[in-house]
Amino acid sequence: MKLAFLSGKGGxxxxxxxxxxxxxxxxxxxxxxxxxxxxxxxxxxxxxxxxLEVKVLNPEPLPELCLGCRRCVEFCKFNALAYVGQIMLxxxxxxxxxxxxxxxxxxxxxxxxxxxxxxxxxxxGELATRTGLMNPGEATGxxxxxxxxxxxxxxxxxVIDCPPGSGCSVLESLKKADFAVxxxxxxxxxxxxxxxxCELVRFYNLPAGVVINKHTExxxxxxxxxxxxxxxxxxxxxxxxxxxxxxxxxxxxxxxxVAAKELxxxxxxxxxxxxxxxxxxxxxx
Amino acid sequence: MKVAIxxxxxxxxxxxxxxxxxxxxxxxxxxxxxxxxxxxxSGAAAGGAGIQAAQKVIDAGAQxxxxxxxxxxxxxxxxxxxxxxxxxxxxxxRQLVEVYQQGGLKEITTPVAAHSGxxxxxx
Numbered sequence: 001m002k003l004a005f006l007s008g009k010g011g012x013x014x015x016x017x018x019x020x021x022x023x024x025x026x027x028x029x030x031x032x033x034x035x036x037x038x039x040x041x042x043x044x045x046x047x048x049x050x051x052l053e054v055k056v057l058n059p060e061p062l063p064e065l066c067l068g069c070r071r072c073v074e075f076c077k078f079n080a081l082a083y084v085g086q087i088m089l090x091x092x093x094x095x096x097x098x099x100x101x102x103x104x105x106x107x108x109x110x111x112x113x114x115x116x117x118x119x120x121x122x123x124x125g126e127l128a129t130r131t132g133l134m135n136p137g138e139a140t141g142x143x144x145x146x147x148x149x150x151x152x153x154x155x156x157x158x159v160i161d162c163p164p165g166s167g168c169s170v171l172e173s174l175k176k177a178d179f180a181v182x183x184x185x186x187x188x189x190x191x192x193x194x195x196x197x198c199e200l201v202r203f204y205n206l207p208a209g210v211v212i213n214k215h216t217e218x219x220x221x222x223x224x225x226x227x228x229x230x231x232x233x234x235x236x237x238x239x240x241x242x243x244x245x246x247x248x249x250x251x252x253x254x255x256x257x258v259a260a261k262e263l264x265x266x267x268x269x270x271x272x273x274x275x276x277x278x279x280x281x282x283x284x285x
Numbered sequence: 286m287k288v289a290i291x292x293x294x295x296x297x298x299x300x301x302x303x304x305x306x307x308x309x310x311x312x313x314x315x316x317x318x319x320x321x322x323x324x325x326x327s328g329a330a331a332g333g334a335g336i337q338a339a340q341k342v343i344d345a346g347a348q349x350x351x352x353x354x355x356x357x358x359x360x361x362x363x364x365x366x367x368x369x370x371x372x373x374x375x376x377x378x379r380q381l382v383e384v385y386q387q388g389g390l391k392e393i394t395t396p397v398a399a400h401s402g403x404x405x406x407x408x
């Protein structure tokens with residue numbers, strides 16, 4: 001089962017929920033797809049066993065072959081190429097689509113590898129961890145997320161900690177998921193972004209449920225939304241200072257607090273049950 | 286002499302736009318005759334706006350750019366084309382051309398930080 005944890009809004013608790021969740025599942029794999037600022041490793045503290053470079057193919061201009069037709073410049077939607085007597089490349093804008101060198105009638109552009117980030121493969125006890133890290137200034141983390149999701153063993157539980165938002169890198173993080181855990185907080189902004197990611201998973205026909213973080217009884221809009229949308233509520237994590245203190249100290253709640261461990265064990269059971277039921281129902285459709 | 290001016294509108298009465306890459310228009314003005322052509326730059330690219338804008342004014346035959354600020358990528362493209370860049374306060378285009386011809390503008394050769402033009406509208 002591959003579970004994607006996403007929220008739209010940042011700071012809602014994707015990493016809090018996904019790290020504590022993964023910690024309680026024997027032989028799970030935790031993937032940190034928030035490649036612009038991955039922070040799961042702060043809590044899981046894995047032993048890093050392997051570091052892999054992530055490379056993309058960028059064009060390399062060969063000025064002596066260039067005819068100056070500028071087909072490549074006109075083709076590039078990201079303005080990574082300009083023509084001023086010869087081709088100029090702005091590599092950090094390149095999304096590595098490969099269109100420019102395929103279009104070039106003179107083979108004056110050739111593909112050249114460029115490193116845009118890395119993967120750190122590690123272990124926290126029996127939990128395997130994979131963290132994607134994008135180099136600062138790069139245009140997109142999508143190739144790093146692709147490589148993170150590549151070659152996942154089908155029999156294991158995979159916990160995918162998604163980036164915030166609902167853009168390209170989130171879509172990429174969802175591609176292999178069987179079920180989405182939408183982490184929400186009961187604020188107006190939290191609800192707004194929950195609506196966005198709800199729309200997103202519906203669009204991709206991905207079954208989903210909600211974990212409410214920072215839960216208080218007096219803010220019920222998120223629960224009302226879940227009821228309207230028939231989104232199962234998979235757990236509620238109370239809004240309390242001790243949680244923030246442990247998180248702020250870089251600790252896993254389930255390692256430090258017996259009540260939190262019980263709470264997360266329940267969330268794990270509920271998520272696995274609901275995800276199994278929902279994905280089965282989904283397959284039948 | 287053909288100068289490219291980043292502008293907030295499409296006439297000689299428009300104010301200069303302090304942002305180069307994300308200016309609404311480029312006015313390509315012949316300094317002698319004040320004949321001009323307005324090139325639209327609204328809907329400027331999501332990314333690489335400065336590069337695209339620099340390419341536009343080069344292709345339109347600019348020899349000089351009059352603007353407020355230029356980012357690092359646009360500056361690199363303009364410099365590769367040997368275009369001189371002069372900076373000014375946001376004057377009306379007609380007046381700006383006059384001040385330029387009197388030698389009253391300062392040439393710039395260093396860019397402002399990337400994405401400066403995304404922080405605010407016309408200052």
